[in-house]
Amino acid sequence: MPRTEHVKPSFIQSLTFSALLGAYAVAHAQPVELNVPVQPLADALQQFQAQSGVRVDYPADALAGRTSSAVSGTLEPIEALRQLLAGTGLTADLHGSAATVSHAGATGDELNLGGMNITAERAPAGGATEGTGAYTTGVVNSSTKLPMSIRETPQSVSVVTQQRIEDQGLNNLNDIVLNTTGLSIQQSGPERQRYYARGFQVDNIMYDGLPMSLSQFSQDVITAPDSAMLDRVEVVRGATGLMQGSGNPAAAINLIRKRPKSEPYVSLGASAGSWDRYRTEVDASNALNETGTLRGRVVTAYEDNGSFKDYGGSEHSFVYAITEADITDDTMLTIGASYQNDNKDSDWGGLPTAADGSDLGLSRDTYLGNEWAYWNTNTRHLFTQLEHRFDNDWKLRLGANKMWGRIHMLGSYFGYTGDTLNQYSGKYTYTNNYGSYDGNLSGPFKLFGREHEAVVGASTRTEVFDGHGGWLDAPTGPNLDPSNWDSGAVPEPSFDMYRWTLKYDTEEKGVYAATRLNVADPLHVILGGRLDWYDYNDTDGNINDTSYKVTRNLTRYAGVVYDLNDTYSMYASYTDIFKPQNNLDANGGVIEPMTGTNYEIGLKGEYFDGRLNASVAVFRMLQENRAKLLDSSLCPNISISCYEAAGEVESKGVDLEVAGLLAEGWEASAGYTYVEATYRKDTTTANEGKLFDPKQPRHQFKLSTVYHLRGSLDQWRIGGSLSSQNSTYREMTSYRIDQEAYTLANFMLGYRVNEHVDTRLNLNNVFDKTYYSSINSNTSVSYGEPRNLMFSVNWTL
Structure with a gap:
């Protein structure tokens, strides 16, 4: 069983009861x-x-x-x-x-x-989407920090609402990403997820608009956040440097937390499903004084999960607490915290294929690890926001989010020597502390007889990483036979935990401004810019330590939206982003950052007064200045590789999406994405013209829907989801792994017993499709979950 700490039920209960203080709430409409x-x-x-x-x-x-x-x-x-x-x-x-x-x-x-x-x-x-029952929302601000509707935003935008999260049983961010238009996941082992959009890895995630880097190592530390605290997730695809600063031209994933309520609210939920999976949730909120100027909310979740594999399981604990205080009629202070602990009996690597990449015919429940393996993480967040409204309708926002992440892992992985499969092992501990801070002013201004909007601000984010660990030179399981493996046969080895160390810190500072100009009744222009200073330092004392800076990098944003009529708008936009890299050039200096640019044109429609949004977009993206290896004769030291910033990848494609109310009682979200990302310039000339990452799907279609029956059957609702993608592959010199195209179908049936009790049945992978959810290498593939069932019941005050 998992080895490290978990949140005890008594602690969860005490936090829940604290949220019920101040039972004499005064319900009022918030300004x-x-x-x-x-x-x-x-x-x-x-x-x-x-x-x-x-x-x-x-x-x-x-x-x-x-x-x-x-x-x-x-x-x-x-x-x-x-x-x-x-x-x-x-x-x-x-x-x-x-x-x-x-x-x-x-x-x-x-x-x-x-x-x-x-x-x-x-x-x-x-x-906010909580309580609306909708599959869309009216306002998003994840592209420029200016509040705009989806139709007014000149980029491709998806919103996963609280109702979709509930209907599909999306318990964490991994589930949400898999069900979001244009996003996909690649795994390196069962617990190392990487998110992708438009051909590139998503290397930032935002909490209420404050970005946090998903670097190579921090992604191992930061386990998928629990969705119980989320009102919605906003996703803006393409380059999003104005919001995030540095990163890849992939997408902005913005997690919007739930806010306190001013009236008594209690929700108790429980779920049970296949492979002995159990989950409970408690959500309680209320005003904490008689006037309603102090409000609080506590959300907790606990899971005890088995696995479809022969061996394994996990324990998950989560607590989220938030308080809002109206200091004056114009000033509100928010303070909150969350804690998530995940203890998993899970191995480091995935399953192997044959040496040439062909399938070994292993069943999906195969476990080729060891019983002593574990992957334990915990993250703590502390956040705050101060918001003040001035008499001239301008608003000041000051926000901060601090995260402390930890991982302790012990596990094994595979390696081939010719056709011989061996198992190796390692033990590692990482700490990753992150801070993100932002302050901005926003509001209207008048120019040439028209009213416009603007935002100006500054931000800072920091990361401090400290990792160490060890491994064994000799195989843990030499000449391993996958058809005859005993996971309890190998004793737990000991390691020199300081055989490998890595310490680094980064700091990124930026100032930004954006404006939305209402040039004419149908014509709106959005302009923005950002200056960033980036500083990276290795601090572990190794010989190959690297330090580098990026000074005054300029990020640009431009968009035009033209309203054709009351329903349709056309738009065009240009956005960019930069990403520092630590490769050295022929002169011994660090090469310049990669730049990602996004060109996009599209058509958006808004129906039923914004309750249904539709969009179609055509995009072209370039990531330039990628490190390109130079011939050793051009390097001052032939034993040290040097590079030039000359590599280039092009991504182009189409986004289509419709989300919201299709008819009375019928909500749906459907999206199709085509992406083709290819090398234009690369160190290996033979790569040019080839797919940049063929493991990622080029065609994706995702659908989720729910329909509430009418008349005498109005207590029932039916729904489900569908996801489909084209064939993918991973090809190296000595092997090729193929995953054929596949479609997954899920079904949902809900029944509301009365005004307080609701039940739901989710049947996932209805047709029990066998497929690889990831094809990382011939020593690490992962199977998707077989057909499974989850029954949930929820009681609401």
């Missing part, structure tokens, strides 16, 4: 920041909805001839709606969670205009 100019009333209501999260249902002809009043500032939604309607002969009243538009002086809860009802139902502000 939202609005900027709606004078315009036709139908257009104003659409803009009001996009900015506030309020849903407004109305027929366009019923509002013909009416013009709105301007609304600007931070207001409660009902107050803002009344101001918007001033002078139109209409007014609005609040009834519970809905606002009703009616003629001034009219009585009753609704007014019928031309046979149609106009009702505004409050959805969580700021793009």
Whole structure:
């Protein structure tokens, strides 16, 4: 069983009960920041909805001839709606969670205009998806830090909402990535996941907009975050240097945490499934004082999981706590923390193929490791945000996120000597401490008679890594026969834990600015720029220590959005990003950073007042200045390799996605991506024109959907998901591994017993498809999970 610490249930319970303090909560609508100019009333209501999260249902002809009043500032939604309607002969009243538009002086809860009802139902502000039941959201800010709708953002954007997470049973970020349009996962062993988009590795992840690097070693430390704390995940594909600073031109994955509620809320969940997998969740929130100016929330999760393999299992504990305090009417302070501990009886490497890459015919439950293997990680986060609204509608945000990560692992891996398979072993300990800090000012300004938006800010992020470990020169399992292996036969070896050491620290500082210019009623231009200073230092004292700097790297962002009509917009954008590299040139200096550029054009549509979003995009990306090996005769020391920044990879393709409400009671998300990434210039000339990474799929289709039955069957819902990809391969000099194209289907059936109790059944890999989920090498492939079942029940106050 797992060896290290875990969160005890008693501790989880005590945290849960603490969130229920202040039972006399006063439910009230939270103020939202609005900027709606004078315009036709139908257009104003659409803009009001996009900015506030309020849903407004109305027929366009019923509002013909009416013009709105301007609304600007931070207001409660009902107050803002009344101001918007001033002078139109209409007014609005609040009834519970809905606002009703009616003629001034009219009585009753609704007014019928031309046979149609106009009702505004409050959805969580700021793009929050919890409680909406939606598969899309109204506001995203993961591309420029300016709040814009998906239609207003000139890049490909996907949002995995809280409802999708629940319907599909997506318990962690790995599950979410596998179900997100355009994203894929490659594994190096069962516990080392790498995320990919548009042909490149995603090497940054964001928490509430604050980036954290997924470097070569930190990805081993940072296990997939638990989804119980997430309201949604926003993904912007392409180069995202304006938001993140340095990195690959792949994607920004932004994890948006849940916020406290001002009314009593308790949710208790339990799940049980195949291979003795069990999970419990507790989510509790409330106001912590009578006025509701202090609010808290605690979320916990615990898992005890078996495995489909012959040997193995895991224990997972998670706690998330957050508090919001309204210091004044205009100032809010947020403080939160999370802790995640994963103890896994899991080996270092995956399964082998034959030496030539052909399949050995091993069953999916095969385990060729040792019973003493483990992979134990824990991460701690402490975060805070201060937000202040000024009288001129500008807003100040100061945010910080601190992470402490640890890994202790002991395991084995395979190696071939000719056709002979051997097993080797190693033991390692890493610590990875990370800090990310950001401050910015944002708000509206007027220029040439029009109102625009801008944001200016500065950020810093730091990483300190310290790793050490050891390995055995002799094989742990020499001449291993995969068909006859006893995982308990080899005694646990001892290691010199300081045979290998690596210590380094990085610091990246940046200043940035962006603006959204409303050039004309249908034309919007988004411009942005960022300057970065990057500093890397090896600190372990080895002979080959490397230190390097990047000074004043300029990142650029430009986008144009043209509204064709009330439904469709065309856009074009240019974005870029840089990535430092530590290879030396012929003069002994560090070569210049790689640069990634993204050119994209597309068409976006917004239907049902933003409850359904659709997009199609064509993109071309270049990663230039990749390290290219020089002939040794050009190097000052022939025993030390030198490089030039001349390599280049091109990625081009198409993104299509539709997400949201298809019909009453029917939500869906469907996306197709085609990506072809090839070498244009490379050290190995023979690579030029070939696929950059053929392990990654070029064609991907992903679908998830849920339909709530009507009439006497309205307590039932049915849904599921589908994912499909083309064939892939890994080819080296001595072997080739092929994975044929495959499609996976999952099914979901839900039944709501009453207003408090809901049940759900998820059947995954319905047709029990056998496939490689990863083809890293001929000594490390991984099988996907066989058909499995999970039953869940949830009680909500």
